[in-house]
Amino acid sequence: MTYRSMFSVLRRSLLPVCLLSIALLFAACDSNDMAMQTTVEFGQATYQVSEAGQSLEVDxxxxxxxxxxxxxxxxxxxxxxxxVDYEDPASDDVTIASGSSSGTFTITPIDNASIDDQDRTIELLIxxxxxxxxxxxxxxxxxxxxTDDEMVxxxxxxxxxxxxxxxxxxxxTLDVLVEVNQPAPANLQLDFQTGGTAPSENYELLNSSIEIVAGExxxxxxxxINDTRNYDESETLTLTLQTPDNDAVTIGGTTETEITIINPVADVATYAPDxxxxxxxxxxxxxxxxxPETGRLNNDPSQGAIFDESFAFTIVPLRDDPSADPNVFGFGSFLWSEQDFTxxxxxxxxxxxxxxxxxxxxxDLGVSSASAGLYYPEFFRLTPDGPGATTGTVTLIPDEIEVYLPDQTDDGVTNPESFVIGVSSEGGTYNETExxxxxxxxxxxxSINNGIQTRRYEFSADRRASN
Structure with a gap:
């Protein structure tokens, strides 16, 4: 065998061994690299912090x-x-110093002063x-x-x-009050439902929902409430709170209120019999x-309050107009007419x-009962304290009363001269039993240069005893 042939055989026999050695060398290097890698992870898989709490350090x-x-x-x-829910971090990186085995990522929650329907999450990935x-x-x-500090x-x-x-x-206009047990950090919105027997024309809702302002x-x-003129009848209107979608708000206590709308009829005949x-x-x-509680008159200032007795004829307008308010009566003669107002x-x-x-x-204007022309069938309105009540309030229907002077001319026109007196009142009381x-x-x-005068009255269906 020649020298060249021997070398060729040797080369072929050593080639697989060299290739295998090279492969093992690379494998060993890769294994060393893996062994040299450092594991990094969070200190725990879950964290929790209240929106009103301190900053959270995530390791x-x-x-x-x-x-x-x-x-x-x-x-x-x-x-x-x-x-919005937490402060925007300065960086999304965590720096770990040489020789140290940990670092922190800081999360600072924001109390957003809202009542959130559910908790909010931050997902972190290394x-x-x-x-x-x-x-x-x-x-x-x-x-x-x-977590929301406004708890469920x-x-x-x-x-x-x-x-x-x-x-x-x-x-x-009734003010129906709705209350919350403690001030909320955000506006509370609620709805309510109406019910009852009152027809829609009997009332008007001036606000269709409830909003309790933050901090209130x-x-x-x-x-x-509208006057339907349904006398001697009662209706009810109910308002019922509706459960809100927000879990932080519950409906409790008095969840429904009832408004009774009355319009009772007084016994006007006590003062104005037919x-x-x-x-x-x-x-x-x-x-x-x-x-004074007794007596008919007193003209002597030394005897206390000066007062006087008079009387007037009462009229119920219902006699003339069936649609008139049955609680109203006034004063005048049934013989009065526009042609004969004396x-x-x-x-x-x-x-x-x-x-x-x-x-x-x-x-001193010389006015007399034969000249004054006074006729006001709608003057007082009685409002009973409730259905069947014999007591209540009396309202004077504000008006301007025209008073005629005695006829002192011969022009064929009766009582042409007059003056006007305005009358008003903040109201009073009545008692049918008394x-x-x-x-x-x-x-x-x-109008007659006497300014504004205030006078007190007691009207009585029966004449008082004499002094």
Missing amino acids: VVLDSPASEEVTIPLTVGGSAIAG DADDVDGYTGGATAGATVTI GSFTVSFQEARYETNEYNED TLDTVQVA EDFARLYAYNTFSDVAV RNTNILNMVEFYDDGEQPNTV GTINITITFDET
């Missing part, structure tokens, strides 16, 4: 100290919103593949839950009152001084105020 740990400073990048996601020599461990991902069921909303009553004649504890449902020239006696002082009556003792007498607070009405009345007498 990023190595299985061996870093040989040099290393920066571990994180991917940050989840339902929580940076800048991007170990982006760092040479590092690999992610078992907890390379972590979830941080930001911590706000209870209810009506403040279970019942209200109102007389539809007054056409009041009350809101008001305003219900405007007869001709029905008399109602008036006892009045000539100023804002209480009327058939008048002495309303409120007004003839006494403007005649030629010497009572205080009068203006047959009395007590009221203070203001007279605007500026």
Whole structure:
């Protein structure tokens, strides 16, 4: 065998051995690289922090100290919103110093002063593949839950009152109060449902929902009551709170309130019986001084309050107009007509105020019962305290009363000259059992240069005993 041939054989026999040696060498190097990789992971898989709590430190740990400073990048996601639910971090990286085996990622929650329907989460993921020599461990991902400090069921909303009553004649606007047990950090929105027997024309809801403003504890449902003129009838309107979608708010306590709408009829016949020239006696002082309880008159100032007795004929307008308010009555003669208005009556003792007498607070104009022309069938309105009640309030229907002077001309026109007195009142009370009405009345007498005068009255269905 030649030398060349021997070398060729040797080369062929050694080639597989060399290739195998090279392969083993590379395998050994790769195994060493893997053995040299450092594991990086979060200290735990889950964390929890209240939105009103302190900052949370999320640990990023190595299985061996870093040989040099290393920066571990994180991917940050989840339902929580940076800048809204937690402070926007300065960086999504965690730096671990040389020789150290841990670093921290800081999460600072924001108390957003809202009542959230559910907790919010931050999803953290270590991007170990982006760092040479590092690999992610078992907890390379972590979830941080930001809990709402407004806990489930911590706000209870209810009506403040279970019942209200109102007389539809007054056409009041009721304030139905809704309250929460503690101030909320955000506006509370609730709905309510209506029910009951009251027809829609009997009321008007001035707000269709409830909103308790942040930091407050009350809101008001305003219900405007309309007069349907359904006398001697009662209706009900119920308001029922509806359960909100927000779990932080519950409905409890008085969940429903009932408004009873009444319009009872008074016994007007106590003061204005259905007869001709029905008399109602008036006892009045000539100023804002209480009327004495006994006696018919006193003209002597030294004997206490000066007061006087008078009477007027009462009229119920229902006799003339079936659609009229049955609780209203006034004054006048059934013989009165526009053609013969001298058939008048002495309303409120007004003839006494403007005649030629010497009572205080009068203006001598010579007015008499034969000239005054007073006829006002709608003057007082009685409002019972409730159905079947014999007591209640009396309202004077504001008006301007025209008073005629005696006819002093011969021009064929009866009583052409007159003046106007305005009358008003803040109201008074009545008692059907006693047959009395007590009221203070203001007279605007500026048209006759006597200014504004206030006089107190007691009207009595029966004449008082003499002094």
